[in-house]
Amino acid sequence: MLDLAIVGATAVTPSGMRRADVGVRAGKIARVADAGALGETASRTIDAAGMLLLPGAVDPHTHLDAEMFGSRTADDFESGTTAAACGGVTSIIDYAFQPERGSLADAAAKWNEKAERRATIDYGFHVAILDPTPEAIAQIPRLAERGITSFKIFMMRGFEARVRDFMRAFRAAGEAGALLAIHAEDEHLIGYCTERLLSEGHRSVEYFAASRPPLSEESAVKRALAMTAVAEAPAYFVHLSSAGAIDAIRRARAEGRVVLAETRPIYLYLTEDRFRDPRGERYVGYPPLRPQTDVDSVWAALADGTIDVVATDHCCWMLEQKLAADRFTRIMPGMSNLETLVPMLYSEGVAKGRISLERMVDLVAANPAKIFGLYPHKGAIIDGADADLVVFDPNRRTTIRSIEMHSRSDYDPFEGFEITGWPRETIARGEVIVADRKHSAQPGRGRFLARDRFSPRWRES
Numbered sequence: 001m002l003d004l005a006i007v008g009a010t011a012v013t014p015s016g017m018r019r020a021d022v023g024v025r026a027g028k029i030a031r032v033a034d035a036g037a038l039g040e041t042a043s044r045t046i047d048a049a050g051m052l053l054l055p056g057a058v059d060p061h062t063h064l065d066a067e068m069f070g071s072r073t074a075d076d077f078e079s080g081t082t083a084a085a086c087g088g089v090t091s092i093i094d095y096a097f098q099p100e101r102g103s104l105a106d107a108a109a110k111w112n113e114k115a116e117r118r119a120t121i122d123y124g125f126h127v128a129i130l131d132p133t134p135e136a137i138a139q140i141p142r143l144a145e146r147g148i149t150s151f152k153i154f155m156m157r158g159f160e161a162r163v164r165d166f167m168r169a170f171r172a173a174g175e176a177g178a179l180l181a182i183h184a185e186d187e188h189l190i191g192y193c194t195e196r197l198l199s200e201g202h203r204s205v206e207y208f209a210a211s212r213p214p215l216s217e218e219s220a221v222k223r224a225l226a227m228t229a230v231a232e233a234p235a236y237f238v239h240l241s242s243a244g245a246i247d248a249i250r251r252a253r254a255e256g257r258v259v260l261a262e263t264r265p266i267y268l269y270l271t272e273d274r275f276r277d278p279r280g281e282r283y284v285g286y287p288p289l290r291p292q293t294d295v296d297s298v299w300a301a302l303a304d305g306t307i308d309v310v311a312t313d314h315c316c317w318m319l320e321q322k323l324a325a326d327r328f329t330r331i332m333p334g335m336s337n338l339e340t341l342v343p344m345l346y347s348e349g350v351a352k353g354r355i356s357l358e359r360m361v362d363l364v365a366a367n368p369a370k371i372f373g374l375y376p377h378k379g380a381i382i383d384g385a386d387a388d389l390v391v392f393d394p395n396r397r398t399t400i401r402s403i404e405m406h407s408r409s410d411y412d413p414f415e416g417f418e419i420t421g422w423p424r425e426t427i428a429r430g431e432v433i434v435a436d437r438k439h440s441a442q443p444g445r446g447r448f449l450a451r452d453r454f455s456p457r458w459r460e461s
């Protein structure tokens with residue numbers, strides 16, 4: 001007897017798209033069978049005729065319950081993971097920040113406290129290294145042993161003054177089998193552009209894009225490629241936004257380097273023109289929105305495989321917090337994306353013929369699960385995997401309205417977008433936690449994901 005059967009859908013499995021019935025027992029996928037061939041009864045059956053069945057998305061880039069410049073993000077682990085679930089995301093990996101004068105283990109402990117009684121879906125952590133002291137570096141292998149197998153560095157706010165310390169951290173991560181996530185923007189180029197704009201009296205959000213030009217990303221990516229080559233660490237570049245940076249990744253990979261690349265929804269659907277909109281502050285994130293030519297190059301990189309992952313960088317604020325700054329350097333960076341990640345990529349990518357459905361599943365589920373040590377428990381519809389599944393209605397028309405979204409943020413960057421396709425049911429470890437946009441997940445049901453170490457041969461897994 002199965003706990004749950006999902007029948008009649010077209011499933012996206014690692015061996016391709018097929019009509020399949022999926023049986024679930026004890027939170028796991030018990031069997032993926034040909035249509036009509038499940039051969040077992042179930043306590044509950046979901047008729048998914050006409051629907052797509054996708055693996056639950058794995059979002060490896062979120063910032064929930066985070067503090068920045070003395071303010072707290074709008075979403076904590078309860079509202080953020082609820083929004084995620086409503087959009088078909090069933091696992092997240094959040095960035096735990098090393099506290100000032102604190103250790104990396106302190107960061108993990110603090111984030112665990114934020115998540116454990118609130119998360120409605122499964123969660124893991126990366127630790128962001130802000131102060132690469134010898135003590136901090138010594139903790140890298142111990143955290144990797146506990147399933148925190150990725151670390152992040154920001155090439156900004158003091159990075160340049162401590163490059164050698166950071167490179168020691170890169171080496172330690174490489175040795176521990178951990179992956180290094182890199183926020184690549186050139187601190188000095190940005191500093192120069194910012195000072196020049198401010199000295200000319202330009203303070204408004206219209207000048208934000210000019211303060212962090214595409215070359216600042218390209219130059220940082222190239223430099224980080226050199227640093228990680230010397231330190232023998234695999235590099236994962238977060239939220240890439242520009243043609244030059246993407247070309248640098250393409251070349252490094254052609255040379256045989258283990259280099260991974262992520263982008264973020266805003267670089268696919270919005271251009272820098274938005275900064276001239278009234279309340280253009282809504283769209284500020286690091287790096288900034290780019291011209292259409294860069295947007296086109298990000299799409300091309302999704303299609304040709306240069307970019308491996310689309311992750312949200314969900315880091316959202318109330319409109320009041322976004323609009324409070326007196327100059328572009330002080331605008332709170334980030335916005336809400338968790339609930340729209342999958343449906344927007346389906347509508348703008350798959351339905352418009354820019355990427356295949358299989359490619360979309362790789363970008364939001366299989367690849368992040370493989371890269372961050374969660375595969376095959378997560379990211380695939382396969383016998384024995386966790387039953388994290390999305391019954392996706394490819395024909396449902398939706399206009400994005402922040403009022404209907406589950407994030408606590410009071411605006412949505414894609415407000416008014418008319419899209420095709422939305423999740424009908426979200427199933428997490430066998431439990432139907434969302435049905436027809438109504439969620440029923442208990443806060444605290446999400447579990448900590450102790451992740452495997454990074455494998456340079458992740459594509460073969």
Ligand SMILES: [Zn+2]
Nearest residue numbers: 061063313315
């Ligand atoms: Zn981020």
